[in-house]
Amino acid sequence: MKLTLKDIAQALGISVATVSKALKNYSDVSPATKKIVLDYVEKVKFKPNAQASFLRTQKTKLVGVILPKLNHDFFNEVLEGIVSEAEKNTYQVLVLCSQESYEKEVLQVNELLQRNVDGIFLSISMKTYKYDHLKQVQKQGIPIILFDLIAKSVPSFRVIIYDQKAAFLATEHLIKQGCKNIAHFRGNLIPQMSIDRFIGFKKALEHYKIPFHKEWCLVCEEDRFEKGFENAKKLLKIAPEVDGLFSMTDSTAIGAIHYFKKYGLKVPKDIAVIGFSNWKISALTEPSLSSVEQNGLLMGKKVIEVFTKTQEPRNEEKEEFTTTTIPVQLCIRESSFKIKT
Amino acid sequence: MKLTLKDIAQALGISVATVSKALKNYSDVSPATKKIVLDYVEKVKFKPNAQASFLRTQKTKLVGVILPKLNHDFFNEVLEGIVSEAEKNTYQVLVLCSQESYEKEVLQVNELLQRNVDGIFLSISMKTYKYDHLKQVQKQGIPIILFDLIAKSVPSFRVIIYDQKAAFLATEHLIKQGCKNIAHFRGNLIPQMSIDRFIGFKKALEHYKIPFHKEWCLVCEEDRFEKGFENAKKLLKIAPEVDGLFSMTDSTAIGAIHYFKKYGLKVPKDIAVIGFSNWKISALTEPSLSSVEQNGLLMGKKVIEVFTKTQEPRNEEKEEFTTTTIPVQLCIRESSFKIKT
């Protein structure tokens, strides 16, 4: 059914080797022969078998992405960036999802190795605490690029959001809007991201000499609307005087706003709120939500950019790992807009 | 660097053939030998080369998905379903995105064929008007499964939402809430889906003897908030008496609600609104949006289910194409809830 080089060679009365070379535009094939081959191949729509050529060239032109969640706005943007940019560079993308499981992540990394992918792109799961699987990849000489959720202790290529700075900017914005009693909803301790956002938050308070209250920093175990709602309730009990909230994500921020409104507070007049991620929903809530825009699309593109660099013939043997930082941007909307700046 | 069967065979002092058979648990290898091989392989973490085994078995255990959009709630849910269910069946998923381009779709189908995927899953782009590329896949004996956005004229496996019925239910719901003057925002003429939703809408009006006004059916060229907003403006100009709206998607419905509110109308009191898709945002808007839930996750899982059936050894030569319908469900929230039913 499927055509092979042999079929083409027979039909044209030339050798398999020549057909192969003509297809790859080798210089030692006569232009005339090249044309005959190319025309015929075009006519019969022959495509060389990808697996067979891999066996010789050892390049699959295949990359693998492992995401902790698939149904997630930000990761989807990243995925879009990866897929579109990979296509431009004639790579194809295998997509796996660890579902925040360390065991799955390890398994999936191995599956990708077995497929002989040319590169692995990974955002580590919340439950990943050992990194042998990552080191194993590097030992095999396959580049691994960690993005967004990285392992600080594993040297590797990285593409990240500058979370600390972003959190600083978000908090600073609340301060400039006149907030004096600022609370923070943060994530679990494990992902570096939530630590960084917390640090950025604290640094901003310090810098502007706003008192920091440890007990006003509540943990959202999950990135869900309901957690924001619950924490808002807790927060108002212990600190009715809060007039500003920097929440770790947009959905928790929206949950919090829902509770504040239910409780009779006006947002932003009584309490200004800013989220993080700039989800699609944020422009459509009421009030619309201020947020920190993380450019997922750009992150995805950068991942491929970093990867393709590793595939270029190396000048020096000693390759350095690089860290690429994606710029963030404040999106100020109604939920935090008290005064004109 | 990477181990091969040959390495294992040498290390163990047996033949490559025996190692291969032991790994595949063939019955003609002694249990003792099997154990030795399995233990060693476990120890050195050997994984057979996927491309090499394909060359023999002609099964890549690879499937390809082409989505018209990647950054899209519904398709993401479908993707999640496909990826998770594929994993259970030890398939891996190549993800491509046609970006609503016919040319890209054709190219990508060809790329997947070149990769020798075992199956192709496709939601056709809005601009796809010819189907030779799909027929070509079938000619090669590769199963192609169309989902959500299908080509009615191409016989193939299909997994779809019962759009017509869903639209009927949504419209019926508005009627039961007491709406008498019902408008509809529809999509372009090309995707079957928007035709079906339109037909379902009309049928419901007919069934309940509610007058149908052609001029109250406005087209949203794109599935975007702004289009709903604009159309709401147009609609109120030509038909200030409307008291119900069934909009093709959630984002256009939310856009419309924004305009209605701006215009001073109360939703649902003055005008009841129902969308379609049940996006995550819909529960969080104000008023929260009634919608038709399409279970994308289930759709993705069904795609894999249909696919794996095609991979089973066939009983009869004559395989029939199947059509799988995903059930829909109304999610009634504030935007359409006028009276208790």
Add this chain to the structure above:
DNA sequence: CTGAAAGCGCTTACAG
């Protein structure tokens, strides 16, 4: 400029 031949790493029919 062309082609014969070896080999990538597996699987499997076949012989013993």
Add this chain to the structure above:
DNA sequence: CTGAAAGCGCTTACAG
């Protein structure tokens, strides 16, 4: 129960 050998469809060093 074990192993030698052919072959999947390519690529490429080498000979001519």
